[in-house]
Amino acid sequence: MDSELKRCSKCKVEKSRDEFGKNCRKKDKLDPQCKECKNAQARFVYNFEYKNEKKVCIICNNEKIIKDFEIDFKSEDGLKNICRKCVSNQKIQLKSFQALSKSSKICCICGSQKSITEFGKNLNNKDKLASACKICTRKRDRDNYQKNMLNDNYKKYCREKTKKHNIKAFNKDPNFYKKRYYKKHIENVLRHRDYYNRNKDLFRNYNAAYRCYKHRATIVKFTDEQLNQRMSVFGYKCAYCGGPFEHVDHVIPLSRGGPHCLANLRPSCAHCNLSKNNKKLSEWKPEIYS
Numbered sequence: 001m002d003s004e005l006k007r008c009s010k011c012k013v014e015k016s017r018d019e020f021g022k023n024c025r026k027k028d029k030l031d032p033q034c035k036e037c038k039n040a041q042a043r044f045v046y047n048f049e050y051k052n053e054k055k056v057c058i059i060c061n062n063e064k065i066i067k068d069f070e071i072d073f074k075s076e077d078g079l080k081n082i083c084r085k086c087v088s089n090q091k092i093q094l095k096s097f098q099a100l101s102k103s104s105k106i107c108c109i110c111g112s113q114k115s116i117t118e119f120g121k122n123l124n125n126k127d128k129l130a131s132a133c134k135i136c137t138r139k140r141d142r143d144n145y146q147k148n149m150l151n152d153n154y155k156k157y158c159r160e161k162t163k164k165h166n167i168k169a170f171n172k173d174p175n176f177y178k179k180r181y182y183k184k185h186i187e188n189v190l191r192h193r194d195y196y197n198r199n200k201d202l203f204r205n206y207n208a209a210y211r212c213y214k215h216r217a218t219i220v221k222f223t224d225e226q227l228n229q230r231m232s233v234f235g236y237k238c239a240y241c242g243g244p245f246e247h248v249d250h251v252i253p254l255s256r257g258g259p260h261c262l263a264n265l266r267p268s269c270a271h272c273n274l275s276k277n278n279k280k281l282s283e284w285k286p287e288i289y290s
Contacts (some may be wrong), residue, residue, distance in 0.1 A: 006030065010037040057083040105129060109136040208260060215254040220261035231267045240276075240285075243269035253278040 005014045009032040020030040021038065031038065054063045058081045069079040070087070080087075106113050108131040120130040120137065130137065148154035169176045182189055196203060201224055212219050227248075236245045249268040252258030255278045268276075281289035 008032070008034040008037055010034075010041075055079065057081070057086055059083075059086040107131075107133040107136055109133070109140070211254055212260045217254045217257070218259040218261075220259060222262050226262060227265070230262045230265060234267050236267060238269040238272055239266040240268055240272045243271070246270045247273040249273045249276065252280060256280065 004017055006017055006020055006028070007014050008020075011034065013034075015034050017030060019034050019036070021035055022029060023031045026032070033041075053066055055066055055069055055077075056063055057069075060083065062083075064083050066079060068083045068085070070084060072080040075081070082090075102116075104113050104115050105119055105127070107119075110133065112133075114133050116129060118133045118135070120134055121128060122130040125131065132140070145154075145158070166176070173179070209219065211217075231245065231248075234245075237243065238245065239249075245267040246269050247267075249266050249272070250258050250260070251264050251266055254260065258264050276284045
C-alpha cells in the first residue's frame with residue numbers, strides 16, 4: 001500500500017499515484033507536486049497576468065509587468081525572478097563565451113587569455129591542449145634545469161626524454177631532423193641558397209672536375225662562352241632526338257676513358273642522357289651509331 005502512495009512536495013499530503021502527473025526525468029516517473037497543487041499554481045499565475053501588478057527583476061532591478069516574467073512552478077509566486085529580456089541577454093553572453101573558449105584559452109601560470117595556437121598538445125586533457133602556454137612552460141623548464149644543473153640524474157633524465165621524443169617524431173615524419181635544422185639555421189640556409197643560384201656555373205665546373213678526378217680523366221679547360229658556342233652549333237637542342245636542351249652529355253663517358261673537353265660534349269635532353277648512362281654510342285643505339 002505504501003508503494004501506491006506518494007507525498008506531494010507542496011501540500012505535503014500523501015496521495016495515490018494516479019493523482020500525480022508523469023515526469024520521465026524523475027526516478028519514479030512522476031511529478032513531485034500533485035495535479036491539484038499544480039493546477040492551482042497555474043490558475044494563480046493565469047489570474048495574475050490579467051492584473052496590472054508588477055515585480056522587480058533581480059538582474060536589471062527594474063519593475064516590470066508580470067507578463068514579462070516566465071512561469072516557474074518551483075517558486076512561491078509561480079514566476080521566475082529574472083525577466084525575459086535578461087534571460088535572453090544571458091543566453092547571448094553564454095553563446096559568445098562558448099565561441100571564445102573554443103578559439104582561446106586561459107594559461108594556468110600567467111592567467112592571461114591566449115589563442116589556442118600558443119598552447120602545446122596534451123592528449124590527457126579534455127581539450128587535448130596543455131594547461132600552460134608555450135612561453136610559461138619554457139620558463140618553467142629553464143628554471144628547473146638551472147636548479148638541477150649539477151644533478152647528474154636529472155641530466156640523464158633530460159637526455160633520455162629528448163631521445164624518446166626525437167625517435168617518436170622521426171617515426172611519424174622521416175624529414176623531422178631536416179625540418180628542425182631549417183628552423184634553427186634558416187638564415188644560413190637562405191644565404192647558401194642565394195650563393196648557389198648566383199654561382200651555378202662555378203658549382204657545375206667543380207662537380208665536373210671532381211668527376212674527372214674520380215675517374216682519372218684528362219681535363220682541357222674552357223670558358224662558359226666557349227661552352228655556349230659549342231651548344232649553339234646544335235641549336236641548343238638535343239643532339240640525339242632534337243628535344244629540349246636539359247643536360248650536357250659526354251659522348252665518350254668519363255668512366256670509359258673519355259676526356260672532359262669541348263669536342264667530347266654535346267647538348268642532350270634528360271631522357272637521352274639518363275638512358276645512355278655510361279655507354280658508348282655504338283652500345284646505346286647500335287642501329288643508328290654502328
